[in-house]
Amino acid sequence: MSRKAPSLVAAAWIVARKDLAVELRTRSAFLSVVVFALLSLAIFYFAWDSTAVSALDLAPGVLWVTFTFAGLLGLHRSFGLEMQDRAIDSLLVAPVEREAIYLGKALANIVFVGAVLLVALPALVLFYNLPAWAAFAALAPIALLAAIGLVAVGTLFSSMAVNTRLAELLLPMLSLPFFVPIVMASAQASTRLLSGRPMAEVMPWMKVLLAFDLVFVVACTVAFPYTLEE
Amino acid sequence: MTRDSKRLFDPVMLLALAAVAGAVVRILWFTPLEATQGAAQKIYYIHVPAAMSAYLALGVVAVTSVVYLWLRDERADRLAESAAEVALLFTTVVLTTGPFWAKPIWGAWWTWDARLSLTLFLWFVTAAYLVLRGAVDDASMRARYSAVLGVLAALLVPFIHLSVYLFRTMHPMPIVLKPSAPSLPGEMLTTFTLSSLAFLLFCSALVRARYRAVPPIGGARG
Numbered sequence: 518m519s520r521k522a523p524s525l526v527a528a529a530w531i532v533a534r535k536d537l538a539v540e541l542r543t544r545s546a547f548l549s550v551v552v553f554a555l556l557s558l559a560i561f562y563f564a565w566d567s568t569a570v571s572a573l574d575l576a577p578g579v580l581w582v583t584f585t586f587a588g589l590l591g592l593h594r595s596f597g598l599e600m601q602d603r604a605i606d607s608l609l610v611a612p613v614e615r616e617a618i619y620l621g622k623a624l625a626n627i628v629f630v631g632a633v634l635l636v637a638l639p640a641l642v643l644f645y646n647l648p649a650w651a652a653f654a655a656l657a658p659i660a661l662l663a664a665i666g667l668v669a670v671g672t673l674f675s676s677m678a679v680n681t682r683l684a685e686l687l688l689p690m691l692s693l694p695f696f697v698p699i700v701m702a703s704a705q706a707s708t709r710l711l712s713g714r715p716m717a718e719v720m721p722w723m724k725v726l727l728a729f730d731l732v733f734v735v736a737c738t739v740a741f742p743y744t745l746e747e
Numbered sequence: 748m749t750r751d752s753k754r755l756f757d758p759v760m761l762l763a764l765a766a767v768a769g770a771v772v773r774i775l776w777f778t779p780l781e782a783t784q785g786a787a788q789k790i791y792y793i794h795v796p797a798a799m800s801a802y803l804a805l806g807v808v809a810v811t812s813v814v815y816l817w818l819r820d821e822r823a824d825r826l827a828e829s830a831a832e833v834a835l836l837f838t839t840v841v842l843t844t845g846p847f848w849a850k851p852i853w854g855a856w857w858t859w860d861a862r863l864s865l866t867l868f869l870w871f872v873t874a875a876y877l878v879l880r881g882a883v884d885d886a887s888m889r890a891r892y893s894a895v896l897g898v899l900a901a902l903l904v905p906f907i908h909l910s911v912y913l914f915r916t917m918h919p920m921p922i923v924l925k926p927s928a929p930s931l932p933g934e935m936l937t938t939f940t941l942s943s944l945a946f947l948l949f950c951s952a953l954v955r956a957r958y959r960a961v962p963p964i965g966g967a968r969g
Contacts, residue, residue, distance in 0.1 A: 670899070677892050681882035690875045691896065694868050698906040701914060721913055729906055736902055740895045743816055746888070 525620070528613035532621025537628060539598060546594045547632065550587050554637045557583040558644055576645040577707035580656070581700045583637065584630070585667065585693070591629045592671035593688050595622050596679040609745060619672065619741035623734075626668040634660050647711070655710035662726040663703045666733055670695045673737040677744050695733075702726045755956050763952035766945035770796075770938075778938040790848040792938055795923075796946035797840040798866070804834035804950055805869065808876070812897025815890055824890035827897060829957035831876050833950055838870045864911040865904070872900045 523531060540547060561579040562572075599605035608618055638656060642649050671692050678688040706722035774792045781788035807830035815823040845863065846856040857863065876896055883889040923929040929936055 673895075673899075677879070677895070680888065681879065681892075682884070683878070683882040687875075687879060687882055690871075690878060694872045694875065694907075695899070695903055697868055698903075698910040701910045705914070722910075725906065725910055725913070732902055732906075733899075736899060740899065743891050743895050 522612040523617075525614055525617050528611075528617035529620035529624060532608070532613070532618055533624035533628070536595070536598070536622065536625035540625075540629065546591060547629065550590050550629075550633050551636050553590060554583050554587040554633055555640055557586065558637065558640055562644060572645040573647065573711055574708065576641055576647055576652075577656075577711060578704050579645075580637070580641050580707070581663070581703045584634065584660070584663065584703075585696050585700055587633055587637070588630050588664075588667050588671060589689050589692060591633065592626060592668070592675045592692070593678070593685045595626055595672055596675045597685070600679050615742035615745055616738050619676075619738055622676075623668050623672040623737075626672055627664055630664050630668060631661075634664070652711065656707055659703050659707050659710075659723070659726070662723070662730055663699050665730045666699045666726065667696060669730065669733045669737045673741055673744065676741065698725055698729055702729070754959055757956075760952045760956055763945070763949040767949050770942040770945040773938050773941060779932075779934060781935070784852055787848050787851045790844050792942040793946075794841060794844040794848065795939070796943040797837045797844065799943055800946045800950035801834050801837035801841055801866075801869075803947060804830045804837060804954060805873070807954065808834060808873075808897050809901035812894040812901070815894040816898065821886075821890065824894065825961050826954070826958055827893065828880060828961065829954045831873055831880075831893075831897075832957055833953045835870070835873045835877060836953070837946075837950060838866060838873060841866055842870060859911075859914065861908070861911040861914065864914070865908050868907050868911075869904070872896075872903065876900070 522528075558579060561575070561583070565575055567575075596605070599608060609615075638653065638660070641647065641656075642652050671688075674688055674691040674695075678684060678691060681687050702722040702725040706719050706726070709719045709722075770792070774789055778789070778792070780786060808827050811823040811827040811830065814820065815827065845866075849858070850856050876893060879896060880889055880893050883892055923931055923936065923939060931939060
């Protein structure tokens with residue numbers, strides 16, 4: 518085969534497709550993460566006195582905490598997968614830019630957490646008796662912005678954590694401080710949207726999310742090659 | 748061990764320790780009690796200088812991380828490691844002295860005020876930085892990983908600051924380092940300035956001692 522090396526976007530797509538194909542064929546991580554998310558949504562309901570705190574006030578916080586922890590479970594798999602039989606080595610010798618590997622991995626992770634949310638959001642609406650369409654309309658755009666930021670940082674840290682002695686124990690410790698602005702902004706924005714507050718109260722939080730995504734997608738893409746062996 | 752302690756207690760460190768001891772003496776016996784807050788206010792002379800020292804050390808980590816990724820100089824990495832350990836120490840001092848002031852004045856040990864939250868999350872990031880360093884055996888990989896974390900953490904600070912600020916703030920506003928003139932009375936301002944200088948000197952002396960204690964690349968660590 519004498520094909521030219523693919524462009525950045527094309528190479529990223531190839532890497533993402535490879536990861537998604539592995540996941541589609543095994544479905545090991547997806548099922549356990551979905552079950553984890555559902556369990557967590559259910560358990561949180563009993564952690565508060567439902568006569569004191571209304572489910573509508575509780576739901577956004579529960580969703581974003583669940584989303585963050587479920588995301589961490591999925592993110593660890595991203596590079597954990599490559600450690601088996603040192604698969605990462607063949608990825609590194611492939612004629613693609615290092616940034617393409619990062620973007621591809623991140624893309625696959627976005628699809629992964631998006632798919633988890635596709636199950637978790639309806640479950641949240643069901644368990645917490647939310648007004649369905651209003652909830653989807655409010656939560657879906659926030660979820661997209663939150664997922665981009667979460668995956669941008671988490672994918673980078675996943676590639677670092679798998680090479681350390683602590684492996685999966687280190688990923689939450691590295692990632693969670695970075696998820697603080699994401700969780701806070703998502704929860705605050707969605708609580709206000711769900712309770713019908715004016716958009717002027719929601720926009721500052723959306724701007725935080727958007728700025729976080731922009732800064733960390735760029736920064737993590739630039740930083741990723743530094744985390745690989747040279 | 749004796750060689751190490753000789754290195755640790757060199758003139759710079761002794762001067763720094765004397766300065767801190769002098770500042771503490773002045774804080775306790777030669778500075779008037781604040782009219783409304785009483786003795787609790789004296790924590791301010793430790794709390795704020797410790798916070799300044801912590802931010803100085805964290806700034807050193809951020810700058811040396813960038814320098815390492817740029818020049819690949821292992822001295823930058825060693826300096827980053829030394830500064831991070833000292834930063835963790837001073838952030839811990841800030842977080843433990845704060846509640847002793849907050850309990851009598853605010854009526855609560857802790858509140859989720861913007862500055863408290865930011866300092867707490869900085870403590871978590873610094874702790875993660877040091878755990879990450881401890882979990883990587885290869886020296887060059889350790890340096891690269893921690894430099895990447897150092898740079899990303901510097902980018903994270905404005906986001907945490909912004910979100911916790913949007914959340915709420917009740918912390919006393921700065922009374923010395925602010926756009927207008929300091930509003931601290933003369934004697935107290937002198938104590939505060941002396942204490943700040945003593946703490947910043949002590950912070951630098953600790954970073955220097957820690958830097959000198961680490962053998963250059965490949966040596967045994969402990």
